[in-house]
Amino acid sequence: MYDVLIVGGGPVGACAAALLARGTGGPGLSVALLEPKPPAPLAAGAALEARVVAVSRASERTLISAGAWPGILGPRLCAYERMRIWHESVSPTSAAALVFDAADVGEPNLGYIVENRLLQTALLEAFTRSGGHIEPAQLLRLRIGEAAVEVETTHGTFSARLIIGADGAQSAVREAAGLAAQVGTYGQTAIVATVATARSHEMTAWQRFMKAGTLAFLPLADGTSSIVWSADEELAPGLMAASDADFALELDRASDLALGATRLVSPRQSLPLRRLRAPRYVARRVALIGDAAHVVHPLAGQGVNLGLLDAAALADLVLAASAGGEDPGALGVLRRYERWRKSEVALMSAAIDGFDRFLAHGTGPLARLAQQGLSWVNNAPELRRLFIRRALGMSGELPRAAR
Numbered sequence: 001m002y003d004v005l006i007v008g009g010g011p012v013g014a015c016a017a018a019l020l021a022r023g024t025g026g027p028g029l030s031v032a033l034l035e036p037k038p039p040a041p042l043a044a045g046a047a048l049e050a051r052v053v054a055v056s057r058a059s060e061r062t063l064i065s066a067g068a069w070p071g072i073l074g075p076r077l078c079a080y081e082r083m084r085i086w087h088e089s090v091s092p093t094s095a096a097a098l099v100f101d102a103a104d105v106g107e108p109n110l111g112y113i114v115e116n117r118l119l120q121t122a123l124l125e126a127f128t129r130s131g132g133h134i135e136p137a138q139l140l141r142l143r144i145g146e147a148a149v150e151v152e153t154t155h156g157t158f159s160a161r162l163i164i165g166a167d168g169a170q171s172a173v174r175e176a177a178g179l180a181a182q183v184g185t186y187g188q189t190a191i192v193a194t195v196a197t198a199r200s201h202e203m204t205a206w207q208r209f210m211k212a213g214t215l216a217f218l219p220l221a222d223g224t225s226s227i228v229w230s231a232d233e234e235l236a237p238g239l240m241a242a243s244d245a246d247f248a249l250e251l252d253r254a255s256d257l258a259l260g261a262t263r264l265v266s267p268r269q270s271l272p273l274r275r276l277r278a279p280r281y282v283a284r285r286v287a288l289i290g291d292a293a294h295v296v297h298p299l300a301g302q303g304v305n306l307g308l309l310d311a312a313a314l315a316d317l318v319l320a321a322s323a324g325g326e327d328p329g330a331l332g333v334l335r336r337y338e339r340w341r342k343s344e345v346a347l348m349s350a351a352i353d354g355f356d357r358f359l360a361h362g363t364g365p366l367a368r369l370a371q372q373g374l375s376w377v378n379n380a381p382e383l384r385r386l387f388i389r390r391a392l393g394m395s396g397e398l399p400r401a402a403r
């Protein structure tokens, strides 16, 4: 019988597990984690992987609180100092391109580009170092009782006072607990790859909004860049089928040669993009975090960042409830988590969908207004600083681990 059982050891589940097992400012809880596919650690000197995420300052602080930062910090990590965002109707270097610079808010950088696998393994290691138990099992069934939840898995049966569903967009916990999900499509496929570029990335994340999607170049530590090309569904199959040389030519056209000519240095991966929103994040003794509760478009690089803050917020409330002698699985405790995070996530999802609808795909007066907005924000230092603080994740009510 555990205090908490977490289903899913992706970055979000592993972070919740490490925070709960360590305790923030008090003793930790007894925590087990189910992860059927734990990642193999990266060999020292291995080539950088194409699947990366941009983590914000709030996420960096959460990862420090979880004890995972020393495992991430090192030569594979790349800090990015600015973002350059432009619409296809203007050139990347024109005054109409929006530039967010960390120096504008007195920060050394806007965040870091981290490989997914490095993030996940560092968090899982931090969890086991804090005395947590990882079971390489898959959830089969849940039975929610008065005092505990019984969890049937491929490796036996466990029980816990609280189950956290961190098992991604296809969450089995969400379904077993009878929690609904509203799923929609963006009509786009993300193509991810690592590319070498003729010009330096200048520690900058570059993003171009186009009628047929968005294209981002995220800077990597070895001077290459990871691209995320969210291409309309009609365009994506052709881009995936093209030879490496033809794909690079298409990429040069789509990037307007912002970083000069490109060359592929990894295979391409394609991921269909969906949006997902669970109207309820909690039920008695069950809470959903990360992609199990919400999936957003990758254009703003916020999926993991939102999920890590879910993990930190839930850990705050559950640890406080436990320290006060309350049942950590009580619906009252979990509803506080839902109220806190649902409103923050709704705000961010609406902004992201607005960018996709008006900046990337839009036509007509509203789209023109949004495109014009990029240069207005660029010319309004106070407004620009406000957006930078949002991008750093340092706005809204922050959980203790992220402060």
Ligand SMILES: Cc1cc2nc3c(=O)[nH]c(=O)nc-3n(C[C@H](O)[C@H](O)[C@H](O)COP(=O)(O)OP(=O)(O)OC[C@H]3O[C@@H](n4cnc5c(N)ncnc54)[C@H](O)[C@@H]3O)c2cc1C
Binding pocket: 007, 008, 009, 010, 011, 012, 013, 034, 035, 036, 037, 052, 053, 054, 055, 137, 138, 139, 140, 166, 167, 168, 169, 172, 190, 192, 228, 271, 289, 290, 291, 292, 298, 300, 301, 302, 303, 304, 305, 306, 307
């Ligand atoms: C192209 C692309 C680029 C992105 N870029 C960024 C970015 O720059 N910044 C950012 O913040 N976010 C980004 N994201 C979003 C980010 O990748 C996701 O939000 C993040 O991976 C969600 O983490 P998670 O731990 O909630 O879920 P997942 O990563 O999906 O992990 C779920 C885990 O649960 C396990 N699991 C599944 N089913 C079961 C079961 N039945 N029993 C037990 N375990 C189970 C799985 O094995 C998996 O390990 C991007 C997404 C895409 C597609």
